[in-house]
Amino acid sequence: MSEKEQKKATIYDLSVKSGASASTVSAVLNGSWRKRRISEETAKRIMSLAKEHKYTANQQARGLRSSRSGLAGLLLPVYDTRFFSSMAQTFEVQARKRGLLPVVVSGRRDPDEERRTVESLVSYSIDSLFIAGATDPDGVHKVCVRAGLPHVNIDLPGELACSVISDNRHGARILTSAIIRHAQQAGPLGPDDVYMFGGRDDHASRERTIGFHAAKTEAFGTFAGNDTESTGYSPSMTALAFERFYDRHGRLPRCFFINSSINFEGLLRFMGKHDGEAFGDIVVGCFDYDPFGSFLPFPVYMIRPNISEMLEKGFELLETPEAASHIVLVESQLVLPRTALEGPLDELKDNS
């Protein structure tokens, strides 16, 4: 009741009440008071006054003056995937741990929108930007450079800035080996039985394709044949690719690698349309982890990128002065079928 909307207290209000000057109050409240040699006593007095009046600094004013904002940006292609939503969740925790307010935005895989989005972040003077899976990382990079904005690429490398990415090649290789081994338990397998769906002409997809082929070569020796189908990161395009394959062969490949959980949704759509049929004899590998995906009615091997380590390394890079553009690789984890890993949700307090 009594908690009406009240004008927020400013350092001037506290300055009057405390008898100290505004700059003293300012120094106390932003933590620089020790090095400004303000007496412990004054500091205490001001702090308790601040608490009493529920003072919180106006970040716009602070930012305007200091040309920092305390905002950390994360640019995602989309949220709506367990991979990217875990990234948002983890980013939030790590940013807040550093006293930053996370601002997560999505560029929706559109180079123009990516640039506009980053420009709008720049107009808020964000302090740093994590670029996760931009379609055009180097375009975004240029915007950052013009603005003097420190930034790192996460998960998809750019040429021009530091990048922290998964070891896509190695991950794809162990994933492919795993599904091949599994499929071989059901009988002899040839290279034509092992396919790859999804991805586009980006660094991650290229590396994964190399790893995929390396594993096939290891299993079958040299082989020839068209064994990959590039569909972009689109569920519907991927569904079409499965339809085409099905039309031609009367079934899905015994064993296949799906480039991401987004593409995996394309398989779901395909399955939704082929209701009567069984898929019990396929073996699938997906370069992404989704807990529900892991329990589908056929064996699904998954790769879980180590998001938390990628972000930690990203923050480290930003805190490191002026490292030249280079790439940091982070190992990811092979997840066996029917595995429900713990995730960010498990760290929550939940008292019920």
Place this chain on the structure above:
Amino acid sequence: MSEKEQKKATIYDLSVKSGASASTVSAVLNGSWRKRRISEETAKRIMSLAKEHKYTANQQARGLRSSRSGLAGLLLPVYDTRFFSSMAQTFEVQARKRGLLPVVVSGRRDPDEERRTVESLVSYSIDSLFIAGATDPDGVHKVCVRAGLPHVNIDLPGELACSVISDNRHGARILTSAIIRHAQQAGPLGPDDVYMFGGRDDHASRERTIGFHAAKTEAFGTFAGNDTESTGYSPSMTALAFERFYDRHGRLPRCFFINSSINFEGLLRFMGKHDGEAFGDIVVGCFDYDPFGSFLPFPVYMIRPNISEMLEKGFELLETPEAASHIVLVESQLVLPRTALEGPLDELKDNS
């Protein structure tokens, strides 16, 4: 190369170059120039100058002066769920459509953290806040009131502010009816075969429980018995509940309602530990939609809340002057097993 880091242009730079005053430039660049009766010619000149110099307004300065920020906040409990990540995605689109920059944060189901988080948003002078599933909506409400911050509850109602929520009772009822009907196809079913797992003592869970019981009464007439197990929104607690049931009965219920996809992950954990067993004869309903969940090796009925409509209505409420606290109900959609719905991902440009 030539795009070095350059000091950002200000209205004063443009004022000098254009020969107009700073206030004229300001008016032109923030769109208020028509009503300030500035000549089309001056306006054009300044605008082209602005484009040439890639001028973008400093939002901190603008916000400081006008005590608005152009930021719209969304408080989530967690990101890492298809429901909440869809909400983040949809919120982003709708906020940007209105010229706002979305700031999505998570309160991690901790009342203290929720309040602190909102306070930090307040210190950035955000213009409005959407509260989605706060543990303590009314605590958050108070923070908003003190700050004069317009806000709405989404998906979980508060007593004190306007709320837009799913029709939980009706949704639960049709979901429960659907799984009962499905399970009855496999043979006679009694009320003891129909269970509910998950949730806590919040409005959504209570309403869903009522709907659940209404459907059971409709199917079986009156009945008695302990048929719900409240586990909070925690995968591990939910897994334990399934373990306990399994220990007592040697199997899972033939037919059960899971309160949310977070609780559903608890079922996955249970299944991961019971590898050899079949779950082919259970029928599950989940109050949330997850595309992968829909294709698990047993029938899964799901409810998809209409996120986009909830958010639209939320924006409308905020734009409406001073409506008294009330609740807007939004219908959700029953999703049959093995259904891959389109989602926000499908609106993306994706040129393979």
Place this chain on the structure above:
DNA sequence: TTGAAAGCGCTAACAA
């Protein structure tokens, strides 16, 4: 149709 001037709340020299 335009400009001058004040000030949003804060920080950081520089003085005292």
Place this chain on the structure above:
DNA sequence: TTGTTAGCGCTTTCAA
């Protein structure tokens, strides 16, 4: 150890 002062870049009266 503390206070004075001058802005950060913008919006907004008010006056011309």
